[in-house]
Amino acid sequence: MKTSRITELFGIEKPIIAGGMVWCSGHRLASAVSNCGGLGLIGSGSMHPDTLRDHIEKCKSETDKPFGVNLSLFYPQLEEAVRIILSSGVKIVFTSAGNPAMLTGRLKEAGITVVHVVSSAKFALKAEAAGVDAVVAEGFEAGGHNGRDETATMVLTPSVCHVVKVPVIAAGGISTGAQVAAAFALGAEGVQMGTRFALCDESSASEAFKQRCRALAEGGTMLTLKRSGNVRMVKNEFYARVAGAIDRGASEDEIKEIVGQRRAKLGIFEGDMQEGMLEIGQTATLVERKESVADIFADIEAGYAAARLRL
Amino acid sequence: MKTSRITELFGIEKPIIAGGMVWCSGHRLASAVSNCGGLGLIGSGSMHPDTLRDHIEKCKSETDKPFGVNLSLFYPQLEEAVRIILSSGVKIVFTSAGNPAMLTGRLKEAGITVVHVVSSAKFALKAEAAGVDAVVAEGFEAGGHNGRDETATMVLTPSVCHVVKVPVIAAGGISTGAQVAAAFALGAEGVQMGTRFALCDESSASEAFKQRCRALAEGGTMLTLKRSGNVRMVKNEFYARVAGAIDRGASEDEIKEIVGQRRAKLGIFEGDMQEGMLEIGQTATLVERKESVADIFADIEAGYAAARLRL
Numbered sequence: 001m002k003t004s005r006i007t008e009l010f011g012i013e014k015p016i017i018a019g020g021m022v023w024c025s026g027h028r029l030a031s032a033v034s035n036c037g038g039l040g041l042i043g044s045g046s047m048h049p050d051t052l053r054d055h056i057e058k059c060k061s062e063t064d065k066p067f068g069v070n071l072s073l074f075y076p077q078l079e080e081a082v083r084i085i086l087s088s089g090v091k092i093v094f095t096s097a098g099n100p101a102m103l104t105g106r107l108k109e110a111g112i113t114v115v116h117v118v119s120s121a122k123f124a125l126k127a128e129a130a131g132v133d134a135v136v137a138e139g140f141e142a143g144g145h146n147g148r149d150e151t152a153t154m155v156l157t158p159s160v161c162h163v164v165k166v167p168v169i170a171a172g173g174i175s176t177g178a179q180v181a182a183a184f185a186l187g188a189e190g191v192q193m194g195t196r197f198a199l200c201d202e203s204s205a206s207e208a209f210k211q212r213c214r215a216l217a218e219g220g221t222m223l224t225l226k227r228s229g230n231v232r233m234v235k236n237e238f239y240a241r242v243a244g245a246i247d248r249g250a251s252e253d254e255i256k257e258i259v260g261q262r263r264a265k266l267g268i269f270e271g272d273m274q275e276g277m278l279e280i281g282q283t284a285t286l287v288e289r290k291e292s293v294a295d296i297f298a299d300i301e302a303g304y305a306a307a308r309l310r311l
Numbered sequence: 312m313k314t315s316r317i318t319e320l321f322g323i324e325k326p327i328i329a330g331g332m333v334w335c336s337g338h339r340l341a342s343a344v345s346n347c348g349g350l351g352l353i354g355s356g357s358m359h360p361d362t363l364r365d366h367i368e369k370c371k372s373e374t375d376k377p378f379g380v381n382l383s384l385f386y387p388q389l390e391e392a393v394r395i396i397l398s399s400g401v402k403i404v405f406t407s408a409g410n411p412a413m414l415t416g417r418l419k420e421a422g423i424t425v426v427h428v429v430s431s432a433k434f435a436l437k438a439e440a441a442g443v444d445a446v447v448a449e450g451f452e453a454g455g456h457n458g459r460d461e462t463a464t465m466v467l468t469p470s471v472c473h474v475v476k477v478p479v480i481a482a483g484g485i486s487t488g489a490q491v492a493a494a495f496a497l498g499a500e501g502v503q504m505g506t507r508f509a510l511c512d513e514s515s516a517s518e519a520f521k522q523r524c525r526a527l528a529e530g531g532t533m534l535t536l537k538r539s540g541n542v543r544m545v546k547n548e549f550y551a552r553v554a555g556a557i558d559r560g561a562s563e564d565e566i567k568e569i570v571g572q573r574r575a576k577l578g579i580f581e582g583d584m585q586e587g588m589l590e591i592g593q594t595a596t597l598v599e600r601k602e603s604v605a606d607i608f609a610d611i612e613a614g615y616a617a618a619r620l621r622l
Binding site: 002120121122139140141148149150151152153154155158159162172173174176178179181182183184185186187218219222223248249250282283285286307308310311 | 313432433452459462463464483485494497529530533534560593622
């Protein structure tokens with residue numbers, strides 16, 4: 001795969017970034033991805049601050065390659081998380097949700113490379129104005145929280161590349177070498193992959209979740225909860241209750257009560273396939289076998305080379 | 312651009328097909344696309360049988376290159392349309408909606424090349440079993456009628472290529488040379504473009520429609536009417552009424568009454584931007600200027616060449 005401004009920015013060999021996913025992206029996944037020449041991210045969203053510190057320290061002991069932390073700007077103990085990131089010498093932070101102006105300047109002053117995740121060209125411009133080093137443009141196909149405009153990666157990537165000068169990392173619907181090549185054709189200089197890494201051996205997710213997602217048929221996920229945030233999830237029993245309530249015009253309060261708390265942990269981490277919120281991307285239908293991070297990198301290299309020949 | 316099984320199948324120079332769109336794809340657009348080396352399709356969906364015959368005859372007089380007709384299997388006077396197609400010597404038919412087994416055999420016996428439009432790998436296999444020569448895999452990004460699974464082109468294209476032996480034409484979210492290159496990287500051997508051709512000079516759509524769609528901001532279209540067929544349209548006043556009714560859990564009958572009849576004609580052809588159903592794809596946000604079919608072909612060639620270099 002070609003080097004790009006993204007490989008240069010992070011000091012990595014391959015422009016493949018593993019998204020920092022709740023209940024999946026611990027030190028094990030992050031260090032494995034970095035050790036394969038990509039960029040591993042620790043997903044702080046599902047961690048208490050002490051757990052985050054622990055994962056950062058373990059990741060440092062497992063790799064001497066660059067790795068980073070994903071930090072939602074809605075993280076409840078944001079100030080504490082920032083202190084941990086600064087004191088532990090993390091060099092790369094991907095922020096998501098919220099206003100990038102909130103934290104970018106402070107992190108940059110501390111010498112940290114900052115990337116913000118966006119779902120539109122409008123938000124990409126806002127992130128660029130806040131001083132980020134790159135943006136992740138995440139399309140409609142992605143699992144979990146998603147943008148309101150529902151712009152898919154095929155349209156979002158060139159739209160974002162068209163307006164910003166910083167390098168663009170494409171995300172959403174990318175799990176194979178052919179899709180990486182497509183993202184590069186669209187103008188991206190790197191890709192962030194969530195789904196495929198969420199389902200591999202080094203992911204902290206439960207086996208039940210991995211197996212269920214690898215067996216998904218087409219249309220097996222759907223974007224829902226559109227009024228309260230937009231989440232793509234597996235169409236299981238929990239989803240059916242939510243979708244049924246929305247269909248009959250239920251109030252926001254009623255829907256909030258159905259959703260309740262800790263649904264993602266229940267599903268992804270604890271393996272309740274009926275009642276958990278199983279956040280995963282559309283491209284799960286292309287992930288079929290149990291595999292390691294090293295298997296994924298080898299397969300992507302081969303798929304990318306084959307795709308290049310098709311042009 | 313590379314030749315492929317698709318250019319061979321149709322006897323065309325460039326693997327670019329203009330979708331047969333209601334109220335846009337008359338003889339003028341179809342012949343212009345064919346004369347540029349692509350494949351033009353007449354969109355029969357908005358034509359009475361006599362109008363269809365007239366457009367076929369005019370198209371024949373305007374080009375000696377291959378062209379085709381798009382025929383919805385839900386066309387009310389299907390038998391009459393088939394007779395016109397057979398008697399006028401049309402050599403290529405793209406069928407959409409409905410069961411491809413219904414007509415494929417009969418058209419093939421008459422020496423016609425048959426392609427069916429699908430929105431999933433499952434339907435692609437069904438079309439292949441019915442004997443089609445190729446499939447169009449149309450993703451979530453596409454304007455107008457759309458599949459239930461909401462699979463976007465980035466995932467749909469490789470999913471379909473993975474299961475069928477016939478060549479695959481990618482559609483949905485494709486309007487630039489970079490997107491054509493991405494579709495090829497994903498395994499497609501041709502592309503069907505709707506939106507960009509719908510908005511060009513040779514399209515039969517009203518100027519008001521073309522201008523409105525070229526000025527769309529991100530998120531300016533949305534997929535709605537999910538229970539009764541799934542249609543992507545511009546978020547205008549008509550859309551807002553439909554979406555509001557769905558949100559409050561209105562009955563199918565009430566929604567049908569709001570939609571009424573002839574909304575697509577009212578909007579696309581007659582130019583009522585408030586009350587018309589303005590069917591257009593997500594990629595309209597990338598179409599910014601008034602242009603001819605020849606302009607589009609030149610721009611796609613340049614964009615494709617630039618995209619190849621990025622790999």
